Amino acid sequence: MKIIVIGCTHAGTAAVTQMALLYPDAEITVYERNDTVSFLSCGIALHVGGVVKDVDELFYATPAQLAELGVATRMRHDVLAVDTAAKTVRVRNLNTGDTLTDTYDKLVVTTGSWPIIPNLPGIELDNVQLCKNYSHAKAIVAKAERANRVTVVGAGYIGIELVEAFEQMGKQVTLIDNADRVLFKYLDPAFTERVEAELAERGVKLALDRTVTGFQGENGRVASVVTTDGSYETDLVILCIGFRPNTELLKGQVDMLPNGAIMTDEYMRTSNPDVFAAGDSCAVYYNPLQTHAYIPLATNAVRMGTLVARNLLVPTVQYMGTQGTSGIRLYDLNIASTGLTEQAALDAGIHVKTVTIEEEDRPGFMPHVEKVLLKIVYDETTGRLIGAQVLSKADLTQSINTLSVCIQNGMTVEQLGFVDFFFQPHFNKPWNVLNRAALQAM
Known part of the structure; x- marks a missing residue:
């Protein structure tokens, strides 16, 4: 064969x-x-931020x-x-x-x-950079050394991670997106408001709800990004638009x-x-x-x-599909989501209900507790779970993996309300936060 x-x-x-x-x-x-295989592009921001010192470590x-x-x-x-x-x-x-x-x-x-490359005036200017492969990673790091002002176009996961990395390097960072919220594909407003507040507090300039229409340059190098609502001076542009x-x-x-x-x-x-x-x-x-x-x-x-x-030879193991489960760490916020946001469900014509809870992750008698924000999205008629989001300084992102399994198996909020989860004060409460959200939905 x-x-x-x-x-x-x-x-x-x-x-x-x-x-x-x-x-x-x-x-x-x-x-x-290419001359390489298995490059983990999700690690480019870690390399830019200095967490991964050697870009060659991003190969497995x-x-x-x-x-x-x-x-x-x-x-x-x-x-x-x-x-x-x-x-x-x-x-x-x-x-x-x-x-x-x-x-x-x-x-x-x-x-x-391959990254989407818009056909815009000035796209060919030096320092307008893509972010996908090994050569891009090396180029971004090299160009960033000579740049004080960095503009990231695209407020998805890659864009947000790069913004954090550049801000921690001491750069003046602008984030541009044509949506009116960051991470809108993954999170609903209650969550993106927290993310935007964190970025703004760190000095990141958010230029949302506007579209890039071109780039202007000096001596062949990008000098500003032109949008439908103003221009932004810059030394380096990273395109992360999908x-x-x-x-x-x-x-x-x-x-x-x-x-x-x-x-x-x-x-x-x-x-x-x-x-x-x-x-x-x-x-x-x-x-x-x-x-x-x-x-x-x-x-x-x-x-x-x-x-x-x-x-390859005989149909043996079936693909079970996906929920698009993903996560991100932004500064000290641990964020993850699975399935549909409320807005995405409504856009798809699904009648949904939601529950959003915010509570402490552990019993109040513990010496250290953190707030956790959790939202579940479910079908109004059947109660079938179709989406969830979590945000906390405590790392509760594995709860989204659990909910991914629930969505994959077609579980309802009623079933989730009484799933057996362990209790131990170091980790959680007698009623797990997932149980609590489902019980509130009921």
Whole structure:
């Protein structure tokens, strides 16, 4: 059996390592246009902020390690075309310029995503920087050394983490987003108000509810960001406005969402039975809405890549879908969410009810307690849980993992109200905060 894998970041690395173990007699070839694999882009802000001193520590696998597994690792090889009818790929060696045509029995497409780059005046100016891969991480750190004023465009997780890192470096930081709240995809207003207050207290300038229309420069380098509501002088701009799937190779050959995300079944098979796909190039089954959606997360990617290997020959292990569960630490705030926010549920036409509670995380007789803010979102008719958010100086983010399981299993607020959770004064109260929220909902 001849297997070709296109792209080798999270999903590709997971698929390759598992396939090498499960199919030792297979001929596995990886084509990767970069000279690295498995880069954890979620660690770029940690590197910028000095928490991770060496950017090379953000890799968890190397081409040499894959080669030791018997995998033919073709680094700096760019796949130019795929013909699923002929089962061929056309590839260019970026070092030599030579092209070759290879054949496969099974094709695994883990081509990932790429930052959205708006077509704006001045986008080509020096110091307008993307934030995705290894080279971006090195460039951001190098450019930041010579920048006093830094502007981050995009108030999602990556943008917020970079803002914190730059502020702690002593930079003058501006955060721009076209939404009127930060982290609006993950959190409802009661939570984003706390985040915005924390950023403002640290001196971060919030420029929300406005759209970037261009960049102006001096001597070829960016000098200001122009928006629909004012301009902002800057020395460095980091664009964090989202990602798009890298799927042009399969356009018109397999089923996709309108944005180009590849559709797969529960066994990671595309509409072509010999073509599998995983990671940021794919749509995922989103359990809260019970439909496919584009949610590029490393956690989704490694699960999907592993499932590709398990199901390559025989459908064996089904993908259980995702809740888009995620978390972030901002200064001393621990924040996490899963499923739909209240606003997202309403936008999807779901009639929901919510409960928001704020209480101490442990009994009052304990010498140190922290406030915890928790919100659950549930279907008004069925009581089915579809979303949750938590924020606290105490690390209660694992409660969101628990609620992710509840959503995945279709649990109701009534069931959550009486789930068995332990009590110990060092950790919680006799009624766990999750029980309390559900009981209030009842």
